[in-house]
Amino acid sequence: MINLVPETYSAPPAARRRYIWRTMAMLAALLALFAGYYALGGGAGTHSLNIAMLAISIVFVAGATYEIVILIRALDELQQRIHILAWAIGGCLAVTVMFLWGVATVLVGAPVFEPVMSVVMATLGYYISLFLLGQRYS
Incomplete structure (x- = not known):
């Protein structure tokens, strides 16, 4: 069977579940925010919207990095x-x-x-x- 989240294959079950749920929730939220960003005309001439999306992206990258560190520390x-x-x-x-x-x-x-x-x-x-x-x- 193919493991769809290969970085978790050796993690304890609780750490695996936590990582998968949190990262997938963050990914879904980020995709929804990007869809809204483009629906509002982001990217072209909307400076404040671009700055807000940049800040949100930084927060999501920091959150994903934190989750990876927590997962690896559980191994x-x-x-x-x-x-x-x-x-x-x-x-x-x-x-x-x-x-x-x-x-x-x-x-x-x-x-x-x-x-x-x-x-x-x-x-x-x-x-x-x-x-x-x-x-x-x-």
Whole structure:
């Protein structure tokens, strides 16, 4: 069976339930807020709305970060090591890709790299690393 929230596979059941419910609730709320933001014309010429959405996004990122830390602290030492190593690999992957893309932009005129994509790459690298490390240690 596929685990749809792979970062929780080794967490105690109570920590797993807490993390899944809270992160999914935060994600649903953030998606609803973004839908409302765009419905109100956000993005183009609505400075105060853009600032409010930025502040809300920062609060949600801080909340998600807090939930990840609480989840990882609920794991045993080996599982903590696996998760921290997976985050390190994902972060290094994102930095390496950003650097190489920047060099390609200067040298061969590649399109400009959008910095927000570094978060997507780091997260993808984390999940891939978590899967591979989980295979190694299981």
